[in-house]
Amino acid sequence: MRRDQPTHLPQSCITPEPVYRRRREVLQLLGLGAAALAAGCGSEAASPQAAAPETRVPDKSLDVASHVDDANGEAQTTYADATHYNNFYEFGTNKSDPAANSARFVAHPWSVEIAGLAEKTGRFTLEDILKGQALEERIYRMRCVEAWSMVIPWVGIPLANLLKRFKPLASAKYVAFTTVERPAQMPGLAYPVLDWPYREGLRMDEAMHPLTLLAVGMYGRDLPNQNGAPLRLVVPWKYGFKGIKSIVKIEFVERQPRTTWNLMAADEYGFYANVNPAVDHPRWSQKTERRIAGTGFNLFGNRIETLPFNGYAEQVAHLYAGMDLRKNF
Amino acid sequence: MLFRDRIAATKPLVFALCLLPFAHLVWDAMHGTLGPDPVAQLEHRSGDWALRLLLATLAITPLRKLTGWHKLIRFRRMLGLFAFFYVSVHLLIYLFVDLGGYWADIFEQIAKKPYITVGFAAWLLLIPLALTSTQAMMRRLGRNWQRLHRVAYLIALLGVLHYFWLVKADHREPALYLCIWIVLMLARLRVRSRPADELRRVAARLKI
Numbered sequence: 001m002r003r004d005q006p007t008h009l010p011q012s013c014i015t016p017e018p019v020y021r022r023r024r025e026v027l028q029l030l031g032l033g034a035a036a037l038a039a040g041c042g043s044e045a046a047s048p049q050a051a052a053p054e055t056r057v058p059d060k061s062l063d064v065a066s067h068v069d070d071a072n073g074e075a076q077t078t079y080a081d082a083t084h085y086n087n088f089y090e091f092g093t094n095k096s097d098p099a100a101n102s103a104r105f106v107a108h109p110w111s112v113e114i115a116g117l118a119e120k121t122g123r124f125t126l127e128d129i130l131k132g133q134a135l136e137e138r139i140y141r142m143r144c145v146e147a148w149s150m151v152i153p154w155v156g157i158p159l160a161n162l163l164k165r166f167k168p169l170a171s172a173k174y175v176a177f178t179t180v181e182r183p184a185q186m187p188g189l190a191y192p193v194l195d196w197p198y199r200e201g202l203r204m205d206e207a208m209h210p211l212t213l214l215a216v217g218m219y220g221r222d223l224p225n226q227n228g229a230p231l232r233l234v235v236p237w238k239y240g241f242k243g244i245k246s247i248v249k250i251e252f253v254e255r256q257p258r259t260t261w262n263l264m265a266a267d268e269y270g271f272y273a274n275v276n277p278a279v280d281h282p283r284w285s286q287k288t289e290r291r292i293a294g295t296g297f298n299l300f301g302n303r304i305e306t307l308p309f310n311g312y313a314e315q316v317a318h319l320y321a322g323m324d325l326r327k328n329f
Numbered sequence: 330m331l332f333r334d335r336i337a338a339t340k341p342l343v344f345a346l347c348l349l350p351f352a353h354l355v356w357d358a359m360h361g362t363l364g365p366d367p368v369a370q371l372e373h374r375s376g377d378w379a380l381r382l383l384l385a386t387l388a389i390t391p392l393r394k395l396t397g398w399h400k401l402i403r404f405r406r407m408l409g410l411f412a413f414f415y416v417s418v419h420l421l422i423y424l425f426v427d428l429g430g431y432w433a434d435i436f437e438q439i440a441k442k443p444y445i446t447v448g449f450a451a452w453l454l455l456i457p458l459a460l461t462s463t464q465a466m467m468r469r470l471g472r473n474w475q476r477l478h479r480v481a482y483l484i485a486l487l488g489v490l491h492y493f494w495l496v497k498a499d500h501r502e503p504a505l506y507l508c509i510w511i512v513l514m515l516a517r518l519r520v521r522s523r524p525a526d527e528l529r530r531v532a533a534r535l536k537i
């Protein structure tokens with residue numbers, strides 16, 4: 001077991017088992033062709049660890065009331081992969097940076113400012129926000145705009161349940177979200193890669209959609225810092241960058257809010273950012289994606305077709321009826 | 330004596346060093362230690378080494394002039410061929426590991442995605458350089474050999490551009506490579522027409 005991991009992660013999370021498994025499968029695949037090399041690792045591949053369970057799921061500490069698999073039974077991403085391959089530029093721009101640089105981040109206590117066009121506004125503690133809400137587990141596909149994807153069991157509450165409590169006014173057409181900005185705890189903020197703080201937004205009907213989740217956990221336990229602790233958005237039919245992390249402000253607004261990636265490059269990142277294989281990103285084709293899931297040998301054959309609305313068309317396509325999705329990408 | 334001279338004796342060492350990143354990549358692939366997204370890792374590491382070796386190849390001439398160690402030239406072909414090797418590995422990884430069953434998509438990507446277009450152009454341009462890298466070809470092409478191989482600067486620039494265009498927001502690393510390219514280019518221009526050398530040559534001709 002490695003001992004150089006940040007202490008807030010239980011040691012059981014960073015299990016080397018997948019490594020052994022993958023190795024064994026590679027060796028099988030390579031067969032005789034790599035007999036010479038295989039000889040060196042063969043003893044290890046045959047060791048008892050090789051037969052160990054695929055992944056040890058971390059202790060399930062959250063009290064979850066219901067479980068729904070909204071990913072069609074597709075293989076889940078391992079906890080280790082989902083927590084060590086992140087885009088959270090506030091902690092650095094490499095995918096491994098958030099896990100490496102977020103140990104100093106303080107996610108508790110936490111409070112969120114509710115502002116704008118609602119009857120009830122003000123600052124609310126996280127406990128306040130979650131009071132009386134039953135936590136749900138939702139297994140969703142997560143499709144990154146960079147054309148890779150994961151399958152993650154989130155734990156949270158439908159965003160609608162929370163928003164309704166504040167009684168948004170009829171004039172509130174959009175919801176705007178802001179990420180915390182703490183240079184002392186988030187080393188990535190030192191360099192203006194993006195226009196900090198990170199901001200995102202949803203149209204009111206998108207925010208109120210039953211699939212839209214305000215997550216506080218994943219894999220049955222609290223969100224790790226690198227995944228947006230303690231509170232983040234999950235909108236499974238949109239590209240991952242819409243899933244704003246470590247939220248400190250929720251504001252009801254009348255006009256479509258400016259969002260970070262859209263400000264950065266409007267021709268590349270639209271406000272809607274619905275997963276759409278028919279509309280290419282100028283940099284990447286969006287027709288297919290590389291699925292990061294499971295513990296097996298995952299070098300070949302993990303490219304799959306991308307589905308409209310990330311496979312959630314049945315539930316959400318009606319939200320965009322009559323809209324030109326090429327223009328409103 | 331096994332080797333003609335010290336350079337000849339060092340060559341296998343440099344060869345092994347150039348092969349090391351590739352061996353490391355194969356080792357990691359076999360041991361499942363490429364991280365959560367092994368395909369991206371393979372792509373990035375092979376691409377990084379392709380660009381580094383390309384720039385290292387271009388650095389040989391300025392380094393020779395700077396250090397006066399003219400024998401460095403004897404490593405240049407090996408470095409250049411290794412650069413070609415890493416770009417080709419990079420391309421093969423993209424085609425058969427990343428795209429996999431969708432490998433035919435590469436044509437669309439070359440046509441539509443600027444970063445793939447320039448990357449592929451760089452690979453195409455490297456082919457004639459690799460093919461004409463032998464002593465026999467050097468002799469046959471004479472002065473044209475130099476002209477042809479100056480394309481290496483363009484290839485490296487296309488590599489840098491490729492990197493610039495595939496990065497989403499943080500351009501620090503490609504910018505570093507661009508700086509190296511500019512320095513090498515400036516060094517090259519200076520090397521080719523050093524005023525002092527020119528003066529000396531004129532003076533020699535005039536027998537002053």
Ligand code: HEM
Nearest residue numbers: 372373376377379380416420423448449451452488492495
């Ligand atoms: C032959 C055609 C080429 C193709 C199809 C290709 C494809 C790719 C792909 C798919 C990536 C990863 C992009 C991503 O993660 O979003 C990449 C990255 C890269 N490529 Fe290429 N490439 C080609 C040629 C080249 C050449 C000629 C060079 C340099 C001489 C090069 C250097 C790089 C570098 C430096 C990276 C980024 C590495 C990093 O992020 O650390 N590539 N390439």
